[in-house]
Structures are given as C-alpha cells and as structure tokens.
Amino acid sequence: MNVPYRILIGAKTVVSTCLVIGVALAISIMVAGVSAAQNRDISLSHEPPVESELPSPGSPLELAVTLLNSKNSQLHLRGFVVRDGRLMDIHFRDLTSDLYDRVVYLADIAAPLAELSYQFFLVDNQEVVATSQLYTVRRSCIDNVLPVDTSHSLSSDGKKKLEQLRDRASRLQVEVQNFESALKLIEELQALTEKKGSGKSNS
C-alpha cells in the first residue's frame, strides 16, 4: 500500500473469482423459485474482454450477450457484476440482433480499476432459465487515476520532460473522459430523480 491511490480500491474492494458464485447463490434465494429443471436448450454466449484490451478505468465497457436457441426477446437478462469489489445488478435493457438474427443483449458499464467479475442470468417470469459461466478479468497493473497536478515543474532534461508531458497528457485524457461521463450521469440522475423522487414507476 505504498501508493495513495490504492486507497481508492480500499479494503472492501477485494474481489474473488468465486464471489459471483456467491451472488448466484444469493439470486437463487432472491429470485423466487429457481427452476430446477432449467431449459437446457437455451444458453448464453459471451466473449469477455481480454485484459490487454480493457479500456482505461472508468471508460465505457460494453458487455454483449447473445441468446442461443431462442428468439424470445421477452426473456430478461441480468448480470451480477462485481467491479473492484462492489456489486452491481445490471439489467440489460438494450436489445439488438446479430447477423444470424439472434437476440443480443447490450449494456455499458464502467471499466474497472483492477478487476471485474460477472455472471449472467436469463430470467423468465422470475425463473432463472439459463446461466452463463463466471467471467473474471483482472488488470496486470493498476493505473494511476489520481488527478494530474499540472503545477509541478517539469524536468529540464529534454527526454525526461517529454516523458512527463506524455504521461500528463494521457492521464488528463482519461480524467477528462471520466468527468464527461460523470456529467452525462448527472444529467441522467436529474431526469431520473425528477420522476416523483426515485419511486417506482408503473411501467
């Protein structure tokens, strides 16, 4: 814990690949009546991101899940995602179809700082009809996401200065992207909280 920004991860953010299995257990209690005899024909296909292609921390990461052996777009897909130790229940609301006319569920989540574990559950009337395997992606190193301090003087050595500038430029880019995402989320929150507080809608 020499680096301050590790604090961002914090003690609570330890993630285990088996965690989502625990979540699976939880959902089996939470979602009434998990089907003992799941429909074996229906399955889910997903190509997880490879570590080297993970976007910078906080940048949008699209998860796409293809429904196999069914064209029933009424089936609801939920993803239990543990991002840097924090659990999120993602409801896949965007649907599209691929070249083979198969239903594809889409959701954007923010890329993790260190690790992402997730598993998908296909739900039909509160009954889990298919589950995916557990996916885990862990970065090979931790990016510095602390604010860039541009007031620090740069090295007088030309090559070193260039390196410092390059580092600042690239970290600033990530910071600006995250602020832009935050602004969009704030607008979304303004709209969401205008709907009678955050109460349930009838839809």
Place this chain on the structure above:
Amino acid sequence: MARVIASLLVIMTATLLPAAVSAQTRTVDVHVPGNFQVHSAVGLIFTQGKTLQKNVEQVDQGDEDTMVVTFSYDASEDGGDSYASAMVISSEGDVRFGDIKLLAGSLTNRSFYSLPDCPPKELSRSVHQEQTGLIESLVEIRAARREAHQLRIKTVMSGPFLEKLRRLEKGFGFQYNKPLSPNLTAFELMNRLSRLVNAIKNYQSGSPSSSN
C-alpha cells in the same frame, strides 16, 4: 472405577484433541447497510470456487444505518483466497448484501494487492523531441477542459440536488469512505454516479437493487 474413568478421559482426550485443534472456529463480523426488521440472514463464505452458507449467530444494529451480522466458520475453510459476506432479508422481502471481507488467513496471500503500478505510457516512435511544444499545448488544452468540466459539475452537483443524491446513496445502502461530492476524483465520481443510476433504474423498473 476411577481407573475406567481415567482411561476413558485419556481415550477421549486422545480422540477429540486433534479434532478440536483442526476444527478451529473463527468468527467474522460483516456489516450490512440498513435498519429494518430482519426476517432471515445467511452468512456466506466464498472460497476456492465454492460458496458455503453459514448459520448466523447474531444480527446486531451497529449504528443507525448498519447492521452487524456475526457468524462462525472453520479455519480450514479459509483456503487462502477466501471472503466473507452476508445476506439479510427483511420482513418485507428486501435483500441487502454486506461488505465483502477478506478472511484473516487470506490477508497474507492476496494477489489482488500485489498488482504492480502501471509504468508511464511509453513514448511512441512518432513523438519526437521537436513535438514537445505540441504536447505541452495538448496538456494545457486538456487541463483547461478538465477545469471546465469540474466547474460545471460543481455548479450542478450542489445544494438540494447533491443532498438528494447523498440520501439516495444512503437509501440504496451504498457505503463509501467519503460523502458524495463534486470534489471527488473523476474516476470515483463516475464510479459512484454510475452505480446510483443503475440502482435507481432497477428500482424504478420494479426489481430489487443489490448493494454492498
């Protein structure tokens, strides 16, 4: 008679002592956000690809917004990469997840913590010495954009709206070290707001939101 009892004691000690040593019981406390009438609670140990359910010994009200769930596990169940959490179900059917805690025996054996820091991005070959001025301009432009975004966020995320967001975070049981504020780092701000948006959408669509 005394001999028989003594022999029995020796046999029982010899038989039960190794079992007692190997079956060291440890207790773990898990904090679960919320303050409600508890219907049931389950302790969870996540270890080596399997999940163990544990009977909860006690659920205490830690403070105004936090419950403390206590349960025991066997030391042998801490396989070196093991975690504990808990799930509490209210009498209304709400489900709350607790903190995810690394078990004591796993603290020294966690590769997550040993992830190295990323080195600064390497210079691409196209970036030459004479481009220093260009990169300096780029840094200035990006720094100015950042400042403009921060200013806008501070303007919008203030007053009653900020209070509302803080109440919502609390209501959904999200626990953080710092209160929600426009002064958080860009990553943390985006991270927290995205969780909040997701939770509100789930709530408004009528399904429960899981939190930890």
